[in-house]
Amino acid sequence: MRAHIITIGDEILIGQIVDTNSAFIAKELDKIGVEVYQISSISDDKQHILDSLTAAEKTADLVILTGGLGPTKDDITKHTLCEYFEDILVENAEVLEHVENLFKHHVNRPILPANRSQAMIPSKASVLKNAYGTAPGMWMQSGNTVFISMPGVPFEMKSIMTEEIIPRLQKEFSRPFIVHRTLQTYGVGESEIANTIEEWENNLPSDIKLAYLPALGKVRLRLSTKGVDKVLLNHNLDKQITLLNELIGDIIVGYDDGESIEAVVASLFKTKNKTLAVAESCTGGQIAAAITAIPGASGYFKGGMVTYATHSKVELLKIDQELIDKHSVVSAEVAEAMAVSVRNWYKSDYAISTTGNAGPLKGDSEAEVGTVFIGIATPAKVFSVEFNMGNHRERVISKSVNKAFELLQKEILKN
Structure with a gap:
């Protein structure tokens, strides 16, 4: 129909x-x-x-x-x-x-x-x-x-x-069954995924269609098929998803069309009974907003700070001014100090921080526009990762939020 x-x-x-x-x-x-x-x-x-x-x-x-x-x-x-x-x-x-x-x-x-x-x-x-x-x-x-x-x-x-x-x-009306399976991937671009799964895609049965649905920092892969035997349709899709897992299982974070990376992270924190705090600069509270948009966030999210200006980092997070003067407010050292400080402040198991230049101006740092450092503090260590997210402000912020959740997910899965 x-x-x-x-x-x-x-x-x-x-x-x-x-x-x-x-x-x-x-x-x-x-x-x-x-x-x-x-x-x-x-x-x-x-x-x-x-x-x-x-x-x-x-x-x-x-x-x-x-x-x-x-x-x-x-x-x-x-x-x-x-x-x-x-x-x-x-x-x-x-x-x-x-x-x-x-x-x-x-x-x-x-x-x-x-x-x-x-x-x-x-x-x-x-x-x-x-x-x-x-x-x-x-x-x-x-x-x-x-x-x-x-x-x-x-x-x-x-x-x-x-x-x-x-x-x-x-x-x-009589209607066929239409079945979709959507896989959520993070951290790898559309073209790189396509290159990795090219042979698998070329060998897909003619009744199964693949669609790439890219967004900032993530790509959804949707498999679709239709027919009169729903059991057979699901069996055929399960078989293809198993093959996909063998190829790109390390970047697949979910299988539900509505399962965002923040929802996956939320589920992990609840399952492992761990808590989280955030300290945000360039992302302006969007990580906290994404977390609290999911019902049940109060069970693991202790709170966060938006320390957008340099003096806020000094006054609220107690980041040493000498550290900022030496390394710049957009640096690995400051990102890590922010993550440690907010974790201690809220007494959480994990903490995440962001500091960067989203543009269009450089602000309080000489770091190039698009430079972002994401810090992660865990019960055992603290580290940070540097990224260059491009020169479009909205894109820089959105990609930073996605990357923060991706790093957090990988870290909590280790423990």
Whole structure:
């Protein structure tokens, strides 16, 4: 089954909002074996919508639209669907009752005629219940193609998608299984990985596809296959992952699409019952932010300091000014002193520190822009590693955060 997702709204096209609806819908469809063939964003224009519906019907079995279902005059999706399906709007008693109940119990103002108009839907459409809003979803069909329209409000769309659409698609249509396995790698670039696994990649079965998904400091490798026998599909993917492990197992840190390196590190600290503290300069608190974004961080993360300016390192971390004067604030010696100091301050098992020049100016050091030192203090030792992260500020900071977690993961695995 092939799907085309269409998001409607000028606010998307001018960059006022980010289209997160398409990503959510695509993931939900993929889970049940529906292949997304195309995603489009179009304007609030009747002819544009009509043209998009015509084009989508030629290539898709399922067309899903979001947006344009509000109560105001600029919301034209329902009227345009009526024109496309040669239909008329009729009042749906069930939807009207739902709208009236929402206003009665949750809205502190009288219901307006525009709100009541939400109960007007194409006569050929079946209603998809919207538990959290006034605009219902609608299910229509033209030939062999199903058309589904939902409101663009994300939490309303998600409810309709998971509670109404997915169960109905599963019930009414036969679909293959689509299976993905995503491996998380850190510390090695895309081209180097490709070179290492070239022979393995060349020998992949024709029904298994490999995709490289690079980001700063990391590369995800996604293996995908589809078919009617889910057990066989998983067996075939397991076999290929075993072969991959033999080739690049030293840089694989996880196998779940949502498993970030910080999540892997968090799991290690919890499993080993160890604690962590951080002292950040050039990363500006982003390591601590990444740690605390994961539920349960309070179980192992004792705290951190953002000692961005040189005097903060001296006053808060008690770094010797003579050490800074001798080696520069961006140096291995200062990175190691920061890691030791913050570990002692918080009485943690491990500590990590960053000091560097993210640019565009050199700041308090003459070290070249992109130079970063990451320090690690453990119960047994302290060390640091120097990196050159390039000359783009955002890239320098993001790569430094990733490298910090990579070094931390490797160190805690030794103990």
